[in-house]
Amino acid sequence: MKNLKDILYKVSIEEVSGSTNVDVNAVVFDSRNIVKNDVFVALKGVSVDGHLFIEKAIALGATVIVCQEFPSEIIEGITYVKVVDTNVALAIIASNYYDNPSSKLPLIGVTGTNGKTTIATLLYQLFKKAGYKVGLLSTVKVLVDNEEFKATHTTPDSVAINSYLDKMVEAGVDFCFMEVSSHGIHQKRTEGLVFAGGIFTNLSHDHLDYHETFAEYRNVKKEFFDALPKNAFALTNLDDKNGSYMLQNTRAAKKTYALKTIADFKAKILEKQLSGTLITVDGVEVWTKLIGVFNIYNLTAIIATAELLGLEKLEVLTIVSQLESVSGRFEYVVSKDGVTAIVDYAHTPDALKNVLETINDIRTGNEQVITVVGCGGDRDKTKRPKMANIAAQLSNQVVFTSDNPRTENPQTILEEMEVGVSSENYRKTLTVLDRKQAIKTACKFSNAGDIILIAGKGHENYQEINGIRTHFDDLEEVKNCFNQLNNL
Ligand SMILES: CC(=O)N[C@H]1[C@@H](OP(=O)(O)OP(=O)(O)OC[C@H]2O[C@@H](n3ccc(=O)[nH]c3=O)[C@H](O)[C@@H]2O)O[C@H](CO)[C@@H](O)[C@@H]1O[C@H](C)C(=O)N[C@@H](C)C(=O)N[C@H](CCC(=O)O)C(=O)O
Ligand SMILES: Nc1ncnc2c1ncn2[C@@H]1O[C@H](COP(=O)(O)OP(=O)(O)OP(=O)(O)O)[C@@H](O)[C@H]1O
Ligand SMILES: N[C@H](CCC[C@H](N)C(=O)O)C(=O)O
Numbered sequence: 322m323k324n325l326k327d328i329l330y331k332v333s334i335e336e337v338s339g340s341t342n343v344d345v346n347a348v349v350f351d352s353r354n355i356v357k358n359d360v361f362v363a364l365k366g367v368s369v370d371g372h373l374f375i376e377k378a379i380a381l382g383a384t385v386i387v388c389q390e391f392p393s394e395i396i397e398g399i400t401y402v403k404v405v406d407t408n409v410a411l412a413i414i415a416s417n418y419y420d421n422p423s424s425k426l427p428l429i430g431v432t433g434t435n436g437k438t439t440i441a442t443l444l445y446q447l448f449k450k451a452g453y454k455v456g457l458l459s460t461v462k463v464l465v466d467n468e469e470f471k472a473t474h475t476t477p478d479s480v481a482i483n484s485y486l487d488k489m490v491e492a493g494v495d496f497c498f499m500e501v502s503s504h505g506i507h508q509k510r511t512e513g514l515v516f517a518g519g520i521f522t523n524l525s526h527d528h529l530d531y532h533e534t535f536a537e538y539r540n541v542k543k544e545f546f547d548a549l550p551k552n553a554f555a556l557t558n559l560d561d562k563n564g565s566y567m568l569q570n571t572r573a574a575k576k577t578y579a580l581k582t583i584a585d586f587k588a589k590i591l592e593k594q595l596s597g598t599l600i601t602v603d604g605v606e607v608w609t610k611l612i613g614v615f616n617i618y619n620l621t622a623i624i625a626t627a628e629l630l631g632l633e634k635l636e637v638l639t640i641v642s643q644l645e646s647v648s649g650r651f652e653y654v655v656s657k658d659g660v661t662a663i664v665d666y667a668h669t670p671d672a673l674k675n676v677l678e679t680i681n682d683i684r685t686g687n688e689q690v691i692t693v694v695g696c697g698g699d700r701d702k703t704k705r706p707k708m709a710n711i712a713a714q715l716s717n718q719v720v721f722t723s724d725n726p727r728t729e730n731p732q733t734i735l736e737e738m739e740v741g742v743s744s745e746n747y748r749k750t751l752t753v754l755d756r757k758q759a760i761k762t763a764c765k766f767s768n769a770g771d772i773i774l775i776a777g778k779g780h781e782n783y784q785e786i787n788g789i790r791t792h793f794d795d796l797e798e799v800k801n802c803f804n805q806l807n808n809l
């Protein structure tokens with residue numbers, strides 16, 4: 322039990338009806354999860370207004386209602402707290418409820434279109450290898466040091482974030498690395514958190530269904546850096562055209578990394594292979610198992626962050642050479658006759674372009690590149706023709722297929738992709754609606770030495786069709802196909 326007055330600390334309140342000197346159980350934003358003495362926070366959502374469920378929340382036992390408008394009927398014995406923005410209030414209340422765990426450990430946020438999971442996960446690995454207890458909030462999973470929880474979002478809701486951070490403080494975690502998505506910033510999931518540092522990866526086309534314009538998407542990302550405290554660091558990628566813009570108004574210490582531009586932290590690529598990349602960092606040569614120029618950007622950000630957090634450069638570089646690639650990011654299997662199948666989470670035009678350019682960079686002879694790709698339903702439709710065009714331009718063969726159609730018609734998604742393919746590339750493409758069959762088709766097409774890229778779903782172990790999720794795993798599927806062809 323917590324006292325309502327305590328958890329309302331720093332919430333900007335417009336009006337109160339009833340007593341704030343009451344004990345409350347938990348803070349809940351979904352009426353379906355309410356139990357006795359809970360605080361119900363009504364959020365104006367994307368599809369429905371949470372204010373519609375105030376009555377239901379009270380019927381289930383809520384004794385405190387935090388809202389933006391008082392309901393027409395005020396019930397005696399219930400406390401109503403009116404605030405300007407319930408998303409902001411929820412985040413501050415959640416921090417207070419868990420005694421502000423983010424102020425008790427260094428919390429580092431990673432934002433940008435691509436690379437967040439990679440950077441956050443590799444930082445987790447690096448600090449673990451350096452002997453620390455570490456926390457991770459990522460698209461793939463949540464880790465409270467060695468204890469694993471299932472991730473539901475890239476950036477969870479503010480109650481979940483604070484609850485995980487509280488567990489981390491309890492477990493004596495030394496550093497926490499978390500992904501900060503644009504949805505998370507816009508929905509104020511990270512409001513009120515005390516960050517010790519922020520990292521910007523890059524900005525390219527994504528989520529324009531939600532943010533509407535690229536400028537709005539960019540400004541939402543910038544809000545994260547604007548809000549960093551003075552004693553934090555703000556680390557940006559200077560080679561990205563929005564890198565400097567992100568730090569324009571931050572009060573945090575500005576730090577930069579780059580491959581092409583003069584920056585505080587700089588790396589250079591010496592050699593690229595399928596087994597890894599040789600780079601130099603401040604004159605020291607380092608071999609990494611990671612592949613692709615984009616991953617060297619990720620690695621430079623990681624090295625910079627580790628140093629900014631006080632680790633010694635040589636120790637950092639030694640550990641960097643041992644870091645393993647992140648699940649579903651350029652993960653590959655090689656068949657008996659030398660067909661390489663790569664599973665990668667590229668689900669934006671820029672990511673797909675980078676991965677295909679990387680593959681084209683490391684191929685040595687006349688191998689064919691066969692790409693299997695689709696686009697998610699209920700997500701930015703303008704990505705579809707762009708991704709199809711990139712796949713067709715940079716591959717020898719493309720099999721268009723379903724990603725997670727969610728509630729959309731899978732056939733319509735594919736038609737919206739196909740319009741992006743130019744007439745001269747059209748002959749390289751075919752469409753196989755069923756992802757399992759599409760992967761099988763790519764395997765059958767391949768000859769010794771060829772490279773198959775299966776893009777878009779990476780680590781995901783499900784496929785969502787008609788709103789129903791069933792088990793699906795790209796890597797498992799391609800291994801099965803190789804097996805069936807007696808090729809593994
Ligand atoms: C578009 C979006 O971000 N939606 C998020 C949002 O849901 P919503 O606004 O649609 O909620 P709603 O259904 O309108 O309901 C409004 C309110 O009424 C409440 N409600 C609803 C029904 C009811 O009976 N009782 C009740 O109280 C809901 O709990 C909610 O508080 O708020 C919910 C609660 O926090 C989130 O779970 C939900 O994430 C959905 C599932 C989602 O798919 N989000 C994706 C797009 C997302 O957030 N992705 C980013 C990563 C993107 C990236 O970088 O690639 C992420 O951080 O994961
Ligand atoms: N620095 C980068 N620049 C461009 N593309 C990248 C970069 N890092 C990774 N990618 C590509 O983007 C894909 C997704 O990478 P990652 O999961 O690290 O990004 P993310 O930002 O966490 O994505 P999400 O928004 O889904 O959480 C990778 O599989 C790879 O294809
Ligand atoms: N975080 C991204 C993941 C997209 C992954 C792709 N497989 C899809 O389902 O569209 C999103 O929610 O938009």
Ligand SMILES: [Mg+2]
Nearest residue numbers: 437438460475
């Ligand atoms: Mg991610």
